[in-house]
Amino acid sequence: MHADEEHEWSVRPGAAPGGRPADRRPRVIVVGGGVAGLATGCYAQMNGMRSRIFEKHVLPGGCCTAWGRDGYVFDYCIEWLIGTAPGNEAHRIWRELGALDGKSITHFDMFNRVTDESGRSVMFYNDPGRLEAHLLGISPADAPLIRSFCRDLRRFTDIELYPFLTAPALRSAGERLRMLRTVLPAFRLFWRTAATPMHAFADRFEDPLLRRAFRNVFFQDPEGFPLLPYLFNMAAAHRRNAGFPQGGSLGLARSIEERYTALGGTVSYRSRVARVLVERDRAVGIELGNGRRYYADHVVAACDGHTTVRTLLGGRYTGPRVDRLYGELLTERGALFPAVVSVFAGVRGDLGPDRAHSTTYLLSPEDAAHLPGALQRSLVVQLRSHYSDGFAPPGRSVIHCTYFSDFGFWKELRTRDRKAYWALKRRLAAFVRDFLERHRPGIAGRIELLDVASPATTKRYTGNHDGSILAWKAFSEADDVAAALVGKDRMRLPGLAGFSLAGQWVGLGGLIRAASTGRFAVQYLCDEWGLPFTARESLAREPWRPARLGPLPRLDRRDTRLGQEVPEA
Structure with missing residues (x-):
C-alpha cells in the first residue's frame, strides 16, 4: 500500500447524517482474515466499497490454514467442502470468491471407516x-x-x-x-x-x-x-458436492485472498486489532496493538465472538441475545465444538493403496490413556497425501491424526509448566508413531518427523475461544440464538451503529456458512445505504500450483526429527 493510501485510512472519512458515505466510495474495515473476513472483503469490493482486512497472523484463512516443515504441508482444516459440484448456491458462492479457480476436486467413495479394537471395520x-x-x-x-x-x-x-x-x-x-x-x-x-x-x-x-x-x-x-x-x-x-479441493485448506484461503486483492482489496498481516473505536455509539474505526488507528464508514468483526464483544468493544453493547450467546452458552456443555489435538507424521515413501482415506480407530482403555486430555476413546487417522498433491516432498507422504481434547487441560499445563507441556507432546508423538506401526507394520522406520498442535496452539494462532475450530454446534440452543442474530438483528449489536458481525461465531461452523456470512454482512450494508447488491463469478482459470501456497510458517524452531521430538511451543 502506498504512503498516501495508508494516510487516507488514518483520517476520519466525512459522512452524511446516519453514517452514510457522502459522494465517495464507502470505506469498510474487516477484523480477521479468515474465510468469513476474506468473503466480506470480496463482496465489499464487488459492490463499489473500499475495504481493508486486518489479520493478526501471517497467513489468510484463520482456522482454514496449514503450516510447514521441511517441505511438508500440514493441512489442518478441510475434511470435506460443501459446494464442490456445480448447480447449487454453495458452489456459486465459491465461484464468486474464486475459491475453486483452476482446481481439481478429489472425491472419495466412502465418508469414513470405523475400526474397533479387534480389527472389525465398518x-x-x-x-x-x-x-x-x-x-x-x-x-x-x-x-x-x-x-x-x-x-x-x-x-x-x-x-x-x-x-x-x-x-x-x-x-x-x-x-x-x-x-x-x-x-x-x-x-x-x-x-x-x-x-x-x-x-x-x-x-x-x-x-x-x-x-x-x-x-x-x-x-x-x-x-x-x-x-x-x-x-x-x-x-x-x-x-460429489462434498469433495476436497486441490490445495486444501490454505489453498482455499489463498485463492480467496487472490480474488480479494484482484478486486482491489488490501490485507494487512501481523496487525492485531486491540479495540474498535466508537464515537457517539457508532463504530468509526479500529486501533491496533501498536497504537495505530484506522478509520472507516463501517467495521465488520469476522473474528472470535467473545473477544469482539468483551474485548474489542469492552462489553458495552450487549443484550439478552448477545449475553446468552457470548456469555452463558460458552460455558455450557455441548454448545461448542470441542478443540482438537493434531499429530502430523511425515513419512518416507508412499502410503500404498488403502480403501479408506480416513479411519476412526476405537481405542481400548489402555490406548486411550495415552491421549492427553482426550474427551473420547478414539483416534482419527487420515492419509492426507491421498487428498491432494503438494502436501509432501517428492517420494514422501503425510498422515494426520486427531482427537477431541479438553482445552483447559492443555492451557493449564502450558501456563504452569512449559517443559512438562513439551514433554507431554513428545510422549504423545511417540505413542502415535507406535500406534501407526501396529496398524501399518514397517511405517515407524519411515517416519522422519512428527509435529504436534494442541488446543492451546489453536487459541494462540487464531484467537478462537477455547481453541474450538468450528465454534457453535448446529442443532443446539446456540444455533437458535445465532439464527436470530443473523436474521432478526441483521448481524448487528444492540445500540451500536456502523458495526457488523460475521463468521462462524455468528453464522455457526462450516466453511460455506462462514463465507455466506460475509455475503450477508455486505447485503445488509448495501440495504442500509440504499445500494443495489451485486456479485459476479471469478473468471480466473489458471491451473492451481502448490507453489501458490507461498512460504509456510513453522510452529516452532525446535528439531522434531526422530529421537529429538520437541513439538511446537
Whole structure:
C-alpha cells in the first residue's frame, strides 16, 4: 500500500447524517482474515466499497490454514467442502470468491471407516446401495434399521437445499417460495431426522460395532447431533458436492485472498486489532496493538465472538441475545465444538493403496490413556497425501491424526509448566508413531518427523475461544440464538451503529456458512445505504500450483526429527 493510501485510512472519512458515505466510495474495515473476513472483503469490493482486512497472523484463512516443515504441508482444516459440484448456491458462492479457480476436486467413495479394537471395520460408503449391502453383511439382524437409514439417505440425494445466497431478512417472496417448494415435499423427512438423535438411533442396533460406529461417521462423535446432518452430508458426498479441493485448506484461503486483492482489496498481516473505536455509539474505526488507528464508514468483526464483544468493544453493547450467546452458552456443555489435538507424521515413501482415506480407530482403555486430555476413546487417522498433491516432498507422504481434547487441560499445563507441556507432546508423538506401526507394520522406520498442535496452539494462532475450530454446534440452543442474530438483528449489536458481525461465531461452523456470512454482512450494508447488491463469478482459470501456497510458517524452531521430538511451543 502506498504512503498516501495508508494516510487516507488514518483520517476520519466525512459522512452524511446516519453514517452514510457522502459522494465517495464507502470505506469498510474487516477484523480477521479468515474465510468469513476474506468473503466480506470480496463482496465489499464487488459492490463499489473500499475495504481493508486486518489479520493478526501471517497467513489468510484463520482456522482454514496449514503450516510447514521441511517441505511438508500440514493441512489442518478441510475434511470435506460443501459446494464442490456445480448447480447449487454453495458452489456459486465459491465461484464468486474464486475459491475453486483452476482446481481439481478429489472425491472419495466412502465418508469414513470405523475400526474397533479387534480389527472389525465398518465402511460408510456414500452410495446408499453399496452401504446397505455392506451393513447387511455385517449384521443381518439389524436389517430393518439398516434399510431405514439407507432409504433416508436415498431421499436426501434428491434434495438440494443450500440457502446461502441471500441474508434471511432480505429474502424475497419468490426466494421463500422456492425454499418452501424444496422443504415441504420432504417436510416429514426433515422433521423426523432432525428430531432423532444419532445416539438414540445407534443404540437400537443389535451389533455392538454398529452401535459405536454410527456415532463416528463424522470421524469423531460430535455428540448431540441428530440424524439429519449425517444423511445430508453423506448424500452431498454421493452427489460429489462434498469433495476436497486441490490445495486444501490454505489453498482455499489463498485463492480467496487472490480474488480479494484482484478486486482491489488490501490485507494487512501481523496487525492485531486491540479495540474498535466508537464515537457517539457508532463504530468509526479500529486501533491496533501498536497504537495505530484506522478509520472507516463501517467495521465488520469476522473474528472470535467473545473477544469482539468483551474485548474489542469492552462489553458495552450487549443484550439478552448477545449475553446468552457470548456469555452463558460458552460455558455450557455441548454448545461448542470441542478443540482438537493434531499429530502430523511425515513419512518416507508412499502410503500404498488403502480403501479408506480416513479411519476412526476405537481405542481400548489402555490406548486411550495415552491421549492427553482426550474427551473420547478414539483416534482419527487420515492419509492426507491421498487428498491432494503438494502436501509432501517428492517420494514422501503425510498422515494426520486427531482427537477431541479438553482445552483447559492443555492451557493449564502450558501456563504452569512449559517443559512438562513439551514433554507431554513428545510422549504423545511417540505413542502415535507406535500406534501407526501396529496398524501399518514397517511405517515407524519411515517416519522422519512428527509435529504436534494442541488446543492451546489453536487459541494462540487464531484467537478462537477455547481453541474450538468450528465454534457453535448446529442443532443446539446456540444455533437458535445465532439464527436470530443473523436474521432478526441483521448481524448487528444492540445500540451500536456502523458495526457488523460475521463468521462462524455468528453464522455457526462450516466453511460455506462462514463465507455466506460475509455475503450477508455486505447485503445488509448495501440495504442500509440504499445500494443495489451485486456479485459476479471469478473468471480466473489458471491451473492451481502448490507453489501458490507461498512460504509456510513453522510452529516452532525446535528439531522434531526422530529421537529429538520437541513439538511446537
